[in-house]
Amino acid sequence: MTTVSSTGELPLRNEHDIVLGRQAVRRMAQELSFSLVDQTKMVTAASELARNALIYGGGGLLKWAILQNGGKRGLRLTFEDQGPGIADIDLALTDGWTSGKGLGLGLTGARRLVNEFELDSKPGAGTRVTVTRWK
Amino acid sequence: MGEFLLVTIQVDMHDQLALILQDDLTKAIEKQGAKGVLIDISSLEMVDSFIGRMISDISGMARILDAKTVVVGMQPAVAITLVELGLSLTGVATALNVERGMQLLRRALSESNDDSFINR
Numbered sequence: 001m002t003t004v005s006s007t008g009e010l011p012l013r014n015e016h017d018i019v020l021g022r023q024a025v026r027r028m029a030q031e032l033s034f035s036l037v038d039q040t041k042m043v044t045a046a047s048e049l050a051r052n053a054l055i056y057g058g059g060g061l062l063k064w065a066i067l068q069n070g071g072k073r074g075l076r077l078t079f080e081d082q083g084p085g086i087a088d089i090d091l092a093l094t095d096g097w098t099s100g101k102g103l104g105l106g107l108t109g110a111r112r113l114v115n116e117f118e119l120d121s122k123p124g125a126g127t128r129v130t131v132t133r134w135k
Numbered sequence: 136m137g138e139f140l141l142v143t144i145q146v147d148m149h150d151q152l153a154l155i156l157q158d159d160l161t162k163a164i165e166k167q168g169a170k171g172v173l174i175d176i177s178s179l180e181m182v183d184s185f186i187g188r189m190i191s192d193i194s195g196m197a198r199i200l201d202a203k204t205v206v207v208g209m210q211p212a213v214a215i216t217l218v219e220l221g222l223s224l225t226g227v228a229t230a231l232n233v234e235r236g237m238q239l240l241r242r243a244l245s246e247s248n249d250d251s252f253i254n255r
Contacts, residue, residue, distance in 0.1 A: 040215070044182075105184040105221045109219075
């Protein structure tokens with residue numbers, strides 16, 4: 001059973017918040033004794049998803065939670081925005097597809113960098129992406 | 136550095152700052168007639184798709200301005216993450232450290248001096 005030992009949130013209003021989000025995720029991953037590669041993967045995934053929330057969602061929130069499951073500890077990050085949402089989730093999860101000016105690697109790339117990935121979105125109802133990495 | 140520009144990125148850049156660097160660097164290549172650009176990213180703890188694209192774009196723009204770009208010092212954890220993310224920095228020359236990057240630039244420059252019309 002997974003229990004949550006601590007939580008918090010950070011706003012994603014501008015590009016500086018993306019940097020602050022990356023730094024906060026790095027600190028938490030270090031506190032959880034993630035390997036350097038795992039830290040880097042989680043920070044990079046966070047950077048992609050925070051930028052998506054800002055650019056496509058018009059800003060939002062990064063919520064974090066430290067998880068405990070038996071002897072395992074993990075970090076769960078949720079990126080929420082109240083933007084236009086994603087009409088075609090399958091298309092959005094296709095490598096190289098982008099609705100904007102990006103490379104189309106944000107969502108698909110972030111998914112490859114984490115252990116668990118969940119995407120909830122409806123047109124007009126915003127987008128929520130949840131990613132988890134276990135130690 | 137002679138004909139080469141050395142850029143060391145030492146801060147966690149926000150996106151706008153990365154674009155400013157790209158702009159400044161292309162201007163500097165033109166103004167100084169630089170034939171090579173060495174970008175040291177050994178202090179960078181993360182390269183996401185935005186920074187990755189900036190590095191590719193700088194390399195492409197520099198090439199059009201007749202300068203070769205070499206990216207040096209990428210941390211192994213960053214390289215592993217970058218490839219898993221889906222970015223392989225195709226077309227960007229890389230070297231392990233500044234010294235080897237300089238060698239690469241010097242060699243490329245002496246080759247292009249030998250047959251300047253053929254190989255660029």
